[in-house]
Amino acid sequence: MTERKLLGILAIALVxxxxxxxxxxxVPVLYTDNPNKEFTILGExxxxxxxxxxxxxxxxxxxxxxxxxxxKYPDCDYVIDIMIDAKETVNLIIYRTGYTMRGTxxxxxx
Numbered sequence: 001m002t003e004r005k006l007l008g009i010l011a012i013a014l015v016x017x018x019x020x021x022x023x024x025x026x027v028p029v030l031y032t033d034n035p036n037k038e039f040t041i042l043g044e045x046x047x048x049x050x051x052x053x054x055x056x057x058x059x060x061x062x063x064x065x066x067x068x069x070x071x072k073y074p075d076c077d078y079v080i081d082i083m084i085d086a087k088e089t090v091n092l093i094i095y096r097t098g099y100t101m102r103g104t105x106x107x108x109x110x
Contacts (some may be wrong), residue, residue, distance in 0.1 A: 035080060039106040042073040047101045062101075069105040079103040 047068040049061070062082070069076040082103040089096045 035078065035106075038109040039078075039080075040109060042069075042076055042105040042107055045069040045072055045076075045079060045103055045105045049099045049101070050096060065101045065103055069103070073105045073107075075107045076105040077108045078106050080106055 045065065045068050047065045049064055062079070065079055065082065066076070069079050080103060082101060084102075085100045087098040087100070089098070
């Protein structure tokens with residue numbers, strides 16, 4: 001009977017461990033080049049967003065990066081040199097991807 005209890009406890013611990021422990025990987029996703037117009041560099045901008053399959057919450061994309069750039073630099077017209085790093089976390093049933101988007105805010109010259 002004691003061996004069955006021990007095996008039961010080990011089985012429960014294993015299942016619990018699999019749901020808590022996961023895997024995280026960070027990979028580059030996208031890179032863009034400069035436009036063919038004259039522009040002035042305003043500065044660097046960063047935005048962090050997520051995609052969570054458990055809740056369906058999505059918060060990432062160029063529009064969000066541009067909004068962050070316009071909040072930091074009101075004269076911003078465009079964001080160039082965009083680099084997106086994806087940080088994927090996988091648990092037993094939850095898959096979450098965090099995105100860190102970085103770029104350079106610019107203003108076009110007239």
